[in-house]
Amino acid sequence: MPDQTIPDQLLLQHKVEQFYYREARLLDNRQYQSWLALCAENIQYIMPARGNPLVNNLEHGNESMISVERELEGVDSDGCPLREESYLHLALRVDRSFKINAWAENPAARTRRIVGNVEIIDVDGEQLSVTSNFHLFYARPGAANFIYAGQRRDLLKVTEESYQISQREIIMDMADVRVPTLGLFL
Amino acid sequence: MKVADLVNADATLISRRAWSDERVYQLEKRGIFGKAWLFLGHETQIPNTGDFVQAYMCETPIILARGEDDDIYACINSCSHRGLPVCRADHGNTKRFVCPYHNWSYKVSGELVAIPQERMVKKGPDKSVLGLKRVPRVESWRGMIFGSFDENIESLDSYLGDMRFYLDAFFERFPAGIEFMGAPHRWVIDANWKLPMENQLGDVNHGPYLHAAVIPPEANQEIYDHGFSVVPGPGHGATFRLMPEDVPIEQVAWGFEGLGTLLGGDEVQEYLCEVQRQSAERVGAIRSRMKGLTFGVYPNLSFLWSNTSFKVSHPRGPGQVEYWSWAAVPADAPDNIKKILRRNYSSFFGPGGILEQEDAESWMQQYLGSAIDFADDRCFYYGLGLGEEKPHPDLPGLVSGTANEYYARAFFQRWRDALMAVEDDHA
Numbered sequence: 001m002p003d004q005t006i007p008d009q010l011l012l013q014h015k016v017e018q019f020y021y022r023e024a025r026l027l028d029n030r031q032y033q034s035w036l037a038l039c040a041e042n043i044q045y046i047m048p049a050r051g052n053p054l055v056n057n058l059e060h061g062n063e064s065m066i067s068v069e070r071e072l073e074g075v076d077s078d079g080c081p082l083r084e085e086s087y088l089h090l091a092l093r094v095d096r097s098f099k100i101n102a103w104a105e106n107p108a109a110r111t112r113r114i115v116g117n118v119e120i121i122d123v124d125g126e127q128l129s130v131t132s133n134f135h136l137f138y139a140r141p142g143a144a145n146f147i148y149a150g151q152r153r154d155l156l157k158v159t160e161e162s163y164q165i166s167q168r169e170i171i172m173d174m175a176d177v178r179v180p181t182l183g184l185f186l
Numbered sequence: 187m188k189v190a191d192l193v194n195a196d197a198t199l200i201s202r203r204a205w206s207d208e209r210v211y212q213l214e215k216r217g218i219f220g221k222a223w224l225f226l227g228h229e230t231q232i233p234n235t236g237d238f239v240q241a242y243m244c245e246t247p248i249i250l251a252r253g254e255d256d257d258i259y260a261c262i263n264s265c266s267h268r269g270l271p272v273c274r275a276d277h278g279n280t281k282r283f284v285c286p287y288h289n290w291s292y293k294v295s296g297e298l299v300a301i302p303q304e305r306m307v308k309k310g311p312d313k314s315v316l317g318l319k320r321v322p323r324v325e326s327w328r329g330m331i332f333g334s335f336d337e338n339i340e341s342l343d344s345y346l347g348d349m350r351f352y353l354d355a356f357f358e359r360f361p362a363g364i365e366f367m368g369a370p371h372r373w374v375i376d377a378n379w380k381l382p383m384e385n386q387l388g389d390v391n392h393g394p395y396l397h398a399a400v401i402p403p404e405a406n407q408e409i410y411d412h413g414f415s416v417v418p419g420p421g422h423g424a425t426f427r428l429m430p431e432d433v434p435i436e437q438v439a440w441g442f443e444g445l446g447t448l449l450g451g452d453e454v455q456e457y458l459c460e461v462q463r464q465s466a467e468r469v470g471a472i473r474s475r476m477k478g479l480t481f482g483v484y485p486n487l488s489f490l491w492s493n494t495s496f497k498v499s500h501p502r503g504p505g506q507v508e509y510w511s512w513a514a515v516p517a518d519a520p521d522n523i524k525k526i527l528r529r530n531y532s533s534f535f536g537p538g539g540i541l542e543q544e545d546a547e548s549w550m551q552q553y554l555g556s557a558i559d560f561a562d563d564r565c566f567y568y569g570l571g572l573g574e575e576k577p578h579p580d581l582p583g584l585v586s587g588t589a590n591e592y593y594a595r596a597f598f599q600r601w602r603d604a605l606m607a608v609e610d611d612h613a
Contacts, residue, residue, distance in 0.1 A: 049371065051276045054279075075525070080368040080369075080512070080528050080532060092445065096400055096540060103547055104547040143376075177371075177373035178373070180543070180547065182537040182538035183540060
């Protein structure tokens with residue numbers, strides 16, 4: 001963002017961070033309908049699969065040998081991402097949350113999200129590319145407590161009031177999946 | 187504890203201990219997982235020499251690979267020297283597996299080819315007897331690879347028996363068969379391995395209740411009106427709707443149930459209709475009207491036709507399971523259609539699936555219920571529809587409506603016999 005002054009950059013950083021804090025608060029308060037309003041109607045919501053590939057010996061000595069990207073099976077891969085959803089999928093999940101027979105969350109799980117390391121990677125007109133990290137504490141009644149950690153790679157669309165998420169890619173950090181579901185709003 | 191006390195004669199009562207007792211689990215390992223054909227992977231995952239994927243036979247880690255002679259090999263992933271896994275990646279292509287500890291190295295087919303320390307001792311060991319332990323029987327059917335630790339087991343064809351008729355109702359719809367997309371999704375659930383299996387073997391009855399938040403009532407009505415539950419042989423199961431001859435094509439065609447397809451646009455819908463148009467010629471009149479639900483192959487392989495996913499329930503003790511699932515798609519479908527179809531699986535099933543959340547929760551809670559103290563006199567009731575299963579002129583096996591729990595009774599009768607066969611062994 002070379003053409004931005006320092007005060008402009010600070011203001012932008014502040015606005016983006018406030019957006020993520022509000023998003024986390026809405027989700028932890030189970031205000032999923034309000035959360036859905038933060039998503040653009042053409043949102044791509046993606047969670048790549050993450051495996052343990054063979055180390056590429058030909059690349060030894062280089063960062064590419066052990067890069068995170070090698071572990072991911074995203075939307076463009078021939079593999080199978082864990083999630084690749086549209087606004088309608090998210091709306092279906094929100095709709096489910098407010099039905100009494102969504103038994104996995106009845107009684108509801110308690111969650112607490114901490115979002116940090118918010119880094120604005122690029123500004124392109126009305127679109128921001130932002131990465132952030134999250135820790136999510138998840139406690140389902142009658143089950144153990146779980147920690148989810150990961151990175152979010154977002155595209156945010158600038159709106160009159162704030163932002164809308166037009167793309168979210170979630171990179172999960174667990175090596176073995178030992179949580180009850182990866183179907184949460186992350 | 188006697189196995190005969192865990193399942194009554196007609197298997198209408200199943201002891202809670204069958205699910206939660208460590209001694210039962212040890213018998214299952216020997217009597218079932220040491221003897222049955224177990225699903226390892228699909229040939230499309232390892233098309234080239236040196237390709238490998240990891241698999242499990244119960245808790246035993248397996249490398250499934252295509253050797254230099256183009257044959258398929260399954261070996262236990264444990265070095266003959268100190269027992270470390272020699273393969274640490276999920277999948278890939280390699281010439282050699284090298285043990286990290288002392289660099290003993292193996293061909294992907296398991297032969298030991300190098301011991302670095304050999305030249306420093308006077309007499310090197312006989313490498314020909316120090317290869318990775320091979321799974322003694324490996325056979326494929328329609329690209330599906332199975333292995334067995336029992337050298338004397340019947341052929342895979344005979345083991346699958348009439349189950350092939352039902353699996354082919356799907357496989358044979360596609361001229362090039364099916365392929366698995368990428369690595370399996372795998373996740374650990376605090377549940378007994380048999381419940382995920384039972385869930386897909388024939389338990390469509392939980393759908394309208396457990397999944398009422400997501401599955402619309404009309405879908406359930408279709409199952410009430412046209413649903414069948416078939417046991418092609420004890421321990422195997424197939425459920426499906428046999429749609430009337432005069433319904434519109436998109437009401438019979440596989441794939442139209444999921445949001446993935448509906449959102450996928452005209453192109454995928456036209457593709458699915460075309461598959462259906464050709465189906466009578468490919469699989470015959472009866473099977474072309476089959477709109478599949480869930481299938482199970484004894485002891486722990488499942489197939490969810492509606493969302494085209496294969497699943498394996500790998501035990502990790504009586505109270506834990508590592509569940510694996512793959513997206514399966516027609517091998518000759520265009521790439522963009524494959525991608526739409528894989529979403530039809532992952533959005534609803536697998537670790538992130540909307541529907542699977544409720545299943546995993548139920549399986550965890552059932553395990554807690556199985557381990558309750560002071561309830562051993564209250565066996566689980568498996569008697570719904572007792573004796574209602576009958577032969578059918580067009581469908582092999584014993585056939586009934588979907589509320590009949592015969593699929594589970596037949597599974598547990600086979601399970602009981604398998605455990606009784608080994609319970610007096612002193613291994």
